[in-house]
Amino acid sequence: MMKDIKIAVIGLGYVGLPLARLFATKYAVVGFDVKKERVEELRRGEDSTLEVLPEVLKGVLRQSVPGKTERGLYFTCDVADMKECNYYVITVPTPVDKHNRPDLTPLMKASETVGQVIGRGDIVIYESTVYPGATEEECIPVIARTSGLVFNRDFFAGYSPERINPGDKEHTVEKIKKVTSGSTPEVGRQVDELYRSVIVAGTHLAPSIKVAEAAKVIENSQRDINIAFVNELAKIFNLMGIDTAEVLKAASTKWNFLSFSPGLVGGHCIGVDPYYLAQKAQEYGYHPEIILAGRRMNDGMGEYVAKQALKCMIRKGLCIKESKVLILGITFKENCPDVRNTKVVDIVRALQEFDLQVDIYDPWASAEEVKKAYGLDIYTTLPDGTYEAVILAVAHQEFGKLNLRQLCKPSGIIYDVKNVACEQVEGKL
Numbered sequence: 452m453m454k455d456i457k458i459a460v461i462g463l464g465y466v467g468l469p470l471a472r473l474f475a476t477k478y479a480v481v482g483f484d485v486k487k488e489r490v491e492e493l494r495r496g497e498d499s500t501l502e503v504l505p506e507v508l509k510g511v512l513r514q515s516v517p518g519k520t521e522r523g524l525y526f527t528c529d530v531a532d533m534k535e536c537n538y539y540v541i542t543v544p545t546p547v548d549k550h551n552r553p554d555l556t557p558l559m560k561a562s563e564t565v566g567q568v569i570g571r572g573d574i575v576i577y578e579s580t581v582y583p584g585a586t587e588e589e590c591i592p593v594i595a596r597t598s599g600l601v602f603n604r605d606f607f608a609g610y611s612p613e614r615i616n617p618g619d620k621e622h623t624v625e626k627i628k629k630v631t632s633g634s635t636p637e638v639g640r641q642v643d644e645l646y647r648s649v650i651v652a653g654t655h656l657a658p659s660i661k662v663a664e665a666a667k668v669i670e671n672s673q674r675d676i677n678i679a680f681v682n683e684l685a686k687i688f689n690l691m692g693i694d695t696a697e698v699l700k701a702a703s704t705k706w707n708f709l710s711f712s713p714g715l716v717g718g719h720c721i722g723v724d725p726y727y728l729a730q731k732a733q734e735y736g737y738h739p740e741i742i743l744a745g746r747r748m749n750d751g752m753g754e755y756v757a758k759q760a761l762k763c764m765i766r767k768g769l770c771i772k773e774s775k776v777l778i779l780g781i782t783f784k785e786n787c788p789d790v791r792n793t794k795v796v797d798i799v800r801a802l803q804e805f806d807l808q809v810d811i812y813d814p815w816a817s818a819e820e821v822k823k824a825y826g827l828d829i830y831t832t833l834p835d836g837t838y839e840a841v842i843l844a845v846a847h848q849e850f851g852k853l854n855l856r857q858l859c860k861p862s863g864i865i866y867d868v869k870n871v872a873c874e875q876v877e878g879k880l
Contacts, residue, residue: 455519455520456478457479457536457537457538458471458479458480458536458537458538458539458540459480459539460481460540461484461541461543461565462483462541462557462579463483463484463526463542464500464544465719466613466615467540467543468498469502469615469624470540470542470613470615472503472508472511473625473649474649475511475523476522477649479518479522480511480523481524481525482524483530483533483564484526484528485560490526494512494514494526496512501618502615511523516535530568531568536568537570537574538573538574538575538576539565539569539574539576540576540577541558541562541577541579541590542579543558544791545557545581545727546723546791547723547726547727551726551746552730553582555585558590562575562591562594562597563594565594566593566594566595566597566598569594569598570606571606572606572607573606574609574633574642575591575606575607577608577609577610577611578612579613580667580671580720580724580727581664581668582668582731583661583664583668583728583731584664584731585664585727586660587608587634587661590608594606602634603634603635608634608638609631609638610631610632610660610664611629611631614629614630617718617784617787618784618785618786618787618789624650625652626651626652627652628653630654630655630666630667631643631657632657632658632659632663634660667724668724668725668728671720671723671725672724672725675722675724676725676741676742677711678721678749679746679748680711681711681712681713682749682752682880684713686755689759696712712870713752714868714869715752715794715795715797715798715868716749716750717784717793718793719791722749722794726746749794750797753794753801756798756842757797757801757802759878760776760798760864760866760878761802763840763877767862767864771807772806773808774807774840775807775808775810775836776808776810776838776842777811777812777842778798778799778812779841779842779844779847779853780843780847781795781796781816781827781829781845782795782815782845782847784845787815788816790820790824790825791824795811795845796827811827811828811829811830812831812832812834813829813831813845815847816829833853837857837858838858838859839859839860839863840859840865841855841859841866842865843866843867843868843872844869845868846869846871851871855872864878865877866879867879867880868880
């Protein structure tokens, strides 16, 4: 099975690029993306997501499509370049719409693309997070219709959920155990062998695609619910005048206590995946109360932070209207340029409703991307001036070196969302 393999990876974002690079250390790989500018930067050996270092990327980079017996990675936005591949790995985003309903549009388009080039005996593997059943019920029919091939006779499928943690340079793709599955037992073994050949942490072969899909979606749902619990605790303890961080520190001395920190829950996984499971459950007539309650709690934390900061300002006698506020960080997590589904935006919107002037400083984020996604202007270098309030929203390493008091006016306040500020703060989660 391991001879004459040629892999196409469709979608070259935070998930697809690291995986394509890893596969390219052993196999011929074609990296496909519909964004021409993304393909061009990758051909130069540059990665704006900062997930793959330039020297690592250039180490596998090829300037032409590799043959099946060659190693290396070629980037393209030409569908025809994938024609000779026999494995197609789909790693496109699976977002939700403004009503928090799963949006499978990128997945359907990627499936149509694969349908144009897939051949007899080929295997398509999905990594995008979906609800149980989506691969075989929604995606595969698109490939079959586009290609004219018969599923599980002419072509086959697998599902191996992504486990990428953006910005994490320790738990990289090859160091995280991979769940695998296939549309038949034999295909499952082939998919598992393919991943096991590059994943040093090993693999776990699930008995079916649906089991693998369900395993992925509950991983992030579980985290979401646990964070929602500590967010609720933070609200309670704030009312009681108790330091939440000290409570969690004390409770963590018990061997089986699961330690989570309160905060904003954004990004492309934890803040999104529970909605996929919730919708599927509702289609079966079950209302998932705990999952949706956790989502409501976490989705409301941005507004909560804004209101808590405003209360701190009022207690210090500051005039709210037209006060200047500096928000440190706009990405969804620290030391990472990813701004997808960032809940810092909720803080900004809530403050703007009170006519505050809000400046945002983030040295990691792309000002162009933030403007396009949220219509907000940001500073990528520290702005001049002082503020009535500073809100530390993201724990970027650069912020630990700042003297936050120097950014405030004498009567100004500091609100610490991440509980990392060294200076005395007026409020924190």
